[in-house]
Amino acid sequence: VNALAFSRDGLYLAAGGYGRVRVYDAHGAATPAVVVSEFTKNVNTLGFNDTGSWMFAGSExxxxxxxxxxxxxxxxxxxVYQTSSSINSMLLHRNQHEIIMSTSNGEIIFWDLRNNAANSIFPDPEGGPIHSLSIDPDVTSLASVNSSGQLIVWSLNGNSVWKPLERHRCRVHPTYALKVQFSPDxxxxxxxxxxxxxxxLKTADFSVVTCQKVSPSGLHWVxxxxxxxDSRFLLTATSDGTARLWNLETGEVPVEYKGHQRAIxxxxFRDQSLS
Structure with a gap:
């Protein structure tokens, strides 16, 4: 399994794997309600629109x-949109008609579903694959991270993501940065x-307020x-097979979720109070 996503109402869970997407009743049987076998390689990213009537997915x-x-x-x-390299991350803008995706050749693509047209940028030509994208809940900022550990944040204007204005750039990890995520607030x-x-990091000035080694050995990828x-806790998934819930104020781990024999x-993660 390469990607997981809940529908906005929490009724369905989609899982992306090799060549297909499986959609499950989140409160029902382990047998998928829908199987989408429309891909030839790994599905790396997916999600639902606000009403849950359609999905988006991107693949290797x-x-x-x-x-x-x-x-x-x-x-x-x-x-359908054909890119020049593997698709690593996809987001749906709040306007429900623009998709933002990142690829393994360092491209960010802005896809307008109304006319099936697209524009793109290469924000860090030497940075390698862009692994993750995030839009803040206020829809004023877009962030990306790549294989060189580079974080780039743009300001968004109006009801569209096209023509973002770069706001900040820094190296947050010495090697692969795998995920970026804005807090709900x-x-x-x-x-x-x-x-x-x-x-x-604080979004006001991008100062680092926490730098935390996740596993005891510090050798496992996050x-x-x-x-x-409430933006007070962070859940992490690690290659030691453990998910951890972190209290960001104290740095403590009140809950560990164990049971996986391989990397997570x-x-x-769907916090009920977000619904």
């Missing part, structure tokens, strides 16, 4: 697709990486992270 086969689906019914691929930005650490609804490379 360099194709992004919009999938209109109904439980137990037919599937329609309503939009838009005041914090979390990054995690192959150096076994996560960092918390693949994914997510904030709680992705997760979906």
């Amino acid at each position: 086969d360099r194709v992004a697709k919009i999938i209109d689906w109904r439980e137990g019914g037919n599937l329609w691929i309503t939009r 838009s005041t914090l930005l979390a990054t995690c990486g192959a150096d076994g650490k996560f960092k918390i 693949w994914d992270c997510a904030f709680s609804a 490379t992705c997760m979906a």
Whole structure:
């Protein structure tokens, strides 16, 4: 499993794997309600629109697709966009008609679903693959992280993401930065990486307020992270097979989630108070 995402109402959970997307009833059986077998390689990223009536997904086969689906019914691929390299991350703008995606050749693509047109930028030509993107809840900032550990943040203007204005750039990890995530209150930005650490930055001035080694050895990659609804806790997923809930005020771990025998490379966290 390479990617997980809940629908906005929490009724469905989508999982991206090799060549397909499986959609499960989040409160039902382990058998998927819908299987989308429309890809030829790993599906790296996916998500739902606000109403849950369609999905977006991107794959190593360099194709992004919009999938209109109904439980137990037919599937329609309503939009397709071909990129020049593997798609690593996709986001849906709050306006519900613009997709932002990042690729392994360091490109960020802005895809307008209304006319199937796209624009793109190469923010760090020497930085390698862009692994993760995040838009803050206020829809005023876009952030990316890449294989060189570089964090770039842009300001967004109006009801569109095209023509972002670069606001900040810094190296947050010495090697691969794997995930970037804004907090629900838009005041914090979390990054995690192959150096076994996560960092918390203030969005006001991008000062680092937390730099935390996640596993006892510090040798395990931190693949994914997510904030709680009140922005006081951070959940991390690590290659030691453990997910940890961090109290950001104290640095303590009140809960560890164990049981996986291998690396946890992705997760979906839906805080009920966010619904």
